[in-house]
Amino acid sequence: MLGRRERRQRAENALARLRSVLGLALGAAVGGHEQALLHKRQLEFERAVQRIGLAKATRDREIAEQLTDPALAPVWERITRERDDSYAEWRRDGLGAVRELVAAHTPGPAGQPWQEWLGTLGTDPGVRSPRLWRIGTAHVEHESPEHGFPLAVPLLEHAHLRLNSARGNRTAVDSIVETLLLRLLSTFTPGLVRLHLWDIGHLTGPLPNLHPLTAAGLLVVHDPTRLDDLLALLAGHIRKVHANALRAGRTTLKDACAAAGRRVEPWRVAVLFGNGERLDEEQYRELNRIARTGPDAGVHLVLVDMPVSASSPLETVTFTDAEQASSSITGPGVVVRADPPVSASVASRAAAAIRDDMVVRRGRPRSFIDLLPRVLGQESSREELRTVIGFDEGDPIELVLGDATPHALVAGPSGSGKTNLLYAMLGGLAARYSPRELELYLLDFKEGVSFAGLTPGTKDPSWLPQARLVGVNVNTDREFGLALLRYLSQELARRAEAAKRQEVTKLAELRDAEPEVSWPRVVAVIDEFQALFSGRDQITQQAAALLEDVARRGRSQGIHLVLASQDIAGIEAFWGKPAVYDQCTLRIAMPKAKRVLAQDNLAANTLPRWHVVVNHDSGISHGNEVAHVPDASSRGTFDELQRRLWREVESSAPRLFDGAHQPSLLTTAEFATPRGPVLGQIIDVADRAAVLRLEAAPGRNLAVLGTATEDALAVLASSALSLGRAYAPGECEFEFWCHVESLRDNVLAVADALHRRGHTVRTRFDASIADMAEETCPGKRFVFFYAVDGATQLLERKEVGAVQSGLDKFRSLLKHGPAGNVHTFGWWRGVARLKDTLGFGGNDDVGAWVALDVQGSELNQLAAGQLVDWSPRPHRAVFFDRTTHSRPDVLIPFDPTSALEER
Ligand SMILES: Nc1ncnc2c1ncn2[C@@H]1O[C@H](COP(=O)(O)OP(=O)(O)OP(=O)(O)O)[C@@H](O)[C@H]1O
Numbered sequence: 001m002l003g004r005r006e007r008r009q010r011a012e013n014a015l016a017r018l019r020s021v022l023g024l025a026l027g028a029a030v031g032g033h034e035q036a037l038l039h040k041r042q043l044e045f046e047r048a049v050q051r052i053g054l055a056k057a058t059r060d061r062e063i064a065e066q067l068t069d070p071a072l073a074p075v076w077e078r079i080t081r082e083r084d085d086s087y088a089e090w091r092r093d094g095l096g097a098v099r100e101l102v103a104a105h106t107p108g109p110a111g112q113p114w115q116e117w118l119g120t121l122g123t124d125p126g127v128r129s130p131r132l133w134r135i136g137t138a139h140v141e142h143e144s145p146e147h148g149f150p151l152a153v154p155l156l157e158h159a160h161l162r163l164n165s166a167r168g169n170r171t172a173v174d175s176i177v178e179t180l181l182l183r184l185l186s187t188f189t190p191g192l193v194r195l196h197l198w199d200i201g202h203l204t205g206p207l208p209n210l211h212p213l214t215a216a217g218l219l220v221v222h223d224p225t226r227l228d229d230l231l232a233l234l235a236g237h238i239r240k241v242h243a244n245a246l247r248a249g250r251t252t253l254k255d256a257c258a259a260a261g262r263r264v265e266p267w268r269v270a271v272l273f274g275n276g277e278r279l280d281e282e283q284y285r286e287l288n289r290i291a292r293t294g295p296d297a298g299v300h301l302v303l304v305d306m307p308v309s310a311s312s313p314l315e316t317v318t319f320t321d322a323e324q325a326s327s328s329i330t331g332p333g334v335v336v337r338a339d340p341p342v343s344a345s346v347a348s349r350a351a352a353a354i355r356d357d358m359v360v361r362r363g364r365p366r367s368f369i370d371l372l373p374r375v376l377g378q379e380s381s382r383e384e385l386r387t388v389i390g391f392d393e394g395d396p397i398e399l400v401l402g403d404a405t406p407h408a409l410v411a412g413p414s415g416s417g418k419t420n421l422l423y424a425m426l427g428g429l430a431a432r433y434s435p436r437e438l439e440l441y442l443l444d445f446k447e448g449v450s451f452a453g454l455t456p457g458t459k460d461p462s463w464l465p466q467a468r469l470v471g472v473n474v475n476t477d478r479e480f481g482l483a484l485l486r487y488l489s490q491e492l493a494r495r496a497e498a499a500k501r502q503e504v505t506k507l508a509e510l511r512d513a514e515p516e517v518s519w520p521r522v523v524a525v526i527d528e529f530q531a532l533f534s535g536r537d538q539i540t541q542q543a544a545a546l547l548e549d550v551a552r553r554g555r556s557q558g559i560h561l562v563l564a565s566q567d568i569a570g571i572e573a574f575w576g577k578p579a580v581y582d583q584c585t586l587r588i589a590m591p592k593a594k595r596v597l598a599q600d601n602l603a604a605n606t607l608p609r610w611h612v613v614v615n616h617d618s619g620i621s622h623g624n625e626v627a628h629v630p631d632a633s634s635r636g637t638f639d640e641l642q643r644r645l646w647r648e649v650e651s652s653a654p655r656l657f658d659g660a661h662q663p664s665l666l667t668t669a670e671f672a673t674p675r676g677p678v679l680g681q682i683i684d685v686a687d688r689a690a691v692l693r694l695e696a697a698p699g700r701n702l703a704v705l706g707t708a709t710e711d712a713l714a715v716l717a718s719s720a721l722s723l724g725r726a727y728a729p730g731e732c733e734f735e736f737w738c739h740v741e742s743l744r745d746n747v748l749a750v751a752d753a754l755h756r757r758g759h760t761v762r763t764r765f766d767a768s769i770a771d772m773a774e775e776t777c778p779g780k781r782f783v784f785f786y787a788v789d790g791a792t793q794l795l796e797r798k799e800v801g802a803v804q805s806g807l808d809k810f811r812s813l814l815k816h817g818p819a820g821n822v823h824t825f826g827w828w829r830g831v832a833r834l835k836d837t838l839g840f841g842g843n844d845d846v847g848a849w850v851a852l853d854v855q856g857s858e859l860n861q862l863a864a865g866q867l868v869d870w871s872p873r874p875h876r877a878v879f880f881d882r883t884t885h886s887r888p889d890v891l892i893p894f895d896p897t898s899a900l901e902e903r
Contacts (some may be wrong), residue, residue, distance in 0.1 A: 045072045046079065053333055054083055055142035087140065095149060102150045105132040109186040111152060114179060114342040117186050119350045121357050126192040126263030129156035133183055135176050135317065136338045138330050151336055153329060156184070156267055157254070159313040160291055160301040164276075166319040173304055173319065175341040177271060178207050180302070182347060184269065190358045191218065191394075194266045198222040198230050199273040206273060209347035216358040217393035227272075227279070231286045234270055234299055236622025238290065241265050241297035253298055267298045274306030288312060362394030367630045368637035370396075371424055372431040377649060381437040381521040382508045385560070387428030389421070389588075389614060390627030397614055397627035399425060401523065401562075403506065405586040405616045406555035410564035412590020417610055417629060418564050419450050421588065422525060424632035425562070426454075426464070427641050429523065435465045435651050441524040441685075443471040443484055445531035453639060455656040462643045465651035469685055473659035474531075476873055478539045479683045479890045480657055481532045485546035487685040488524055488559055492550060495519070495557040507558035521558040524550075529563045538869040544577050551583040568595050587619040588612050597624075655687050662875060665718050665894035666902065674726045677702070677719035677825070679850055679879055680891030690879050690891055692719070692848055694780075699847030699882070700818035703834055704827040705859075706852030711875060712827050713743070714893035715850050716784055717750045719825055721899050723782055729758035731779050736763045738786035739794055747786055753900050770794050770806030772813050776820030783813070785826040789833040810837065814845040831858045848881035850891065863888065 045066055049057045057063045066072055102111065109117040110130035132152035139148030153161055161180070165173040184193045197219060199206055213219035222230045245256045256264050278284055284307075291301055291312035301308075308314065317336060319325040325336040371388045373379070379386075384402025391397060401408065412418045429438060442451040452472045454464040474480045499505060502513035511519050526532070532543040551561060563584065589596045589604035590612055597604060597619035603626070604613050610629055617623025632638050663681045665671050670678050670689035679690040679702075694700050702719070704712050720734065734754055738747045744765060751761045769791055773783060785791075788810075795806035804812075814824055826846075828834040831854060838845060843862070851859055856870035856878075863880050868888055870878045880888040 164318040196270040212352040216355040238297040379432040390629040408586035409584035411593040411596035416590035445528035462646035467654035674722035678722035703849040708852040717896040733760040739791035772809040
């Protein structure tokens, strides 16, 4: 067996020989050159013959006239003799060599007559392509066609083909193109050759026999007015192929195919039918660029009547009349003819067979299961996260989150399948990367519970092992989004510090340096993230700043954001921070998505249902990949994967934060062993409750502010019940004061619950409230004073002869009580009422407060100069403790019902 290089060398030698033989034949007068110097006329005659070629000269009238000159006759004789000699040699050696050469390099459908292969499916896996493809026959001009040879051109991997038709007659050219394409399609396994057709003059396009291929996506007929789109598609494809080959550690596509033992990227052959005129400057340049760089990426052009620069690898066949042509491969003086056309019916049947095979090969429409790898949890996230997100004509389309594409922006109108896409992505990632490699933080600002299923529920106890935190119904709790960003920012700082310690800059290097430490990649998905920016307030400002920080620094530390939104155009704060947008180099557009791709990239407008544009190039057109995303949200898809992973992978349950759910005091971790009065659930990434510190020091009282009765009662009940657990009976005592009749039952329920635990509890519902309590106590004494302002009259009344009113005594209790172990939890209906109670200079006596339906502007005066950015909303409170807080915490009051009923 000859080596590839040797074969190629031999082929080239043979071709060179052919060219030289033909050259000799045509310019046979060269030998007589010197003699012609002596005989000017002879020379001119000889030149004239040379110019028009011997074959034509025989028929030329002028030459015939000159031949009557006896001085020229010998020249003619000599030329003819020399030509015959050299042709004798060519016929003896050259012709056979060329026939042999073509036969050797055009195996099977590449060279055989169509009757022998058309309709049979190709089986070549496409690691390499035949070197030549037959397009017709050729013979030397003055010879009979019997002494001709098959004409074949290089194409795949090597060159492009240009065909120029004779004016007004494209039959032969069309036939060459059709046969050539069928040869390509029939050589390789269906699917390895993809055709693009563009015809300046026709919408339906030429080559009707090949049209069955369109149904399998093997042939795309392009709009005659949209050549730009086709050129952009080809250019983008070339870039993508190079990038993929490099990413896979191969330098070229050819290497990648050789390594894989099969064609890893189909060949793309674009057939462009022009009208003989040059394209406009921009298109012409782009076409030439594609011609230069295409072959290495498997992109080839067949250009009909379309001028292109000669600097690309290109063979040309030019028809001079309906049947005859010359070709660049043979040089002048050789007549080229197309092979007889293939039978139209056989051709279209063959195309249909290829289409059908392709459809079968692709199998059923791809479903969720096809997104998953064969073995679960085997991938390393050291370099990147990579998963299949959907399919393009059966080919998987991947999504990559890594150093080059650190963050993703997903956009699409409501109902376009965004949530489904996120599920497809989460499923694909969770199936590939174990919890040691990947951690997920999922936040949904939409109304609804789309990610709740990832946490244990009553019906389904499973959870997604990689999920660490799931936030649902957070649409009004923007603080939760902020808390997540703060958490990510802290995690970034922790990673940056470790990287600094190890003197490395990237996550991959940090993982190498600290193999014993778990440094997973973190993916934070925020659905409808624009909700974070929905107010003109501190939350928006802080969220924008944090998001920018995480986006910038997350890139190298393996912290990835996936931000999804219905319409990113409306996010004002976002545009003020272009860095976030710029860092999201992965763009995913659902059908009709706006702004997520580059401005001139309109691919999302024409997407069919359940398809997306995946673009790893910041939305620039050439990066477009269109994928059909399988259903990942119906029963039996993602949920089934989750249950399987849950059974097979050891993990702890993720935290669920559900903004629509009032947490129960009884099941709260902090309530099991409270450190002090538990006030409410803090809206934070960590599951923690707000607990008031109650050391024996001035100011350690709590004010509950607002008219939201249910919430105020909940805060007071939670405080009292948790204190009842924090202290053993005898260590403390409780006082409940309430002068408002309607609250009485509620107060009694709390008092009863404490009593049942064995505590000393006293209640006052009458004028005795004004008597107050001792300001010191050996143990702890907790005074719960409900609706202080409802007792105003009682407090302000001064008995005749008494030095102090009840109010004076209450002020004194607030001032001196805490240092003497007596702490008051009072409820006022507003800030002004509290101020009235405290009087001048009493502000510091209540060091902490929980405000309900009170505007932030009213609270500033109680917050030690802090600006309190708070707009009241149902079942939310803001908590500030002067001694510990730099900024207030937002709380959800606990539901104390079951804790009250506890026996
Ligand atoms: N690829 C798909 N194949 C089949 N059904 C799908 C697909 N994608 C989405 N669906 C279905 O379409 C409906 C809407 O999808 P989805 O909830 O993902 O849209 P969305 O863009 O998130 O909408 P919204 O923002 O209003 O929630 C769902 O019932 C879902 O099951």
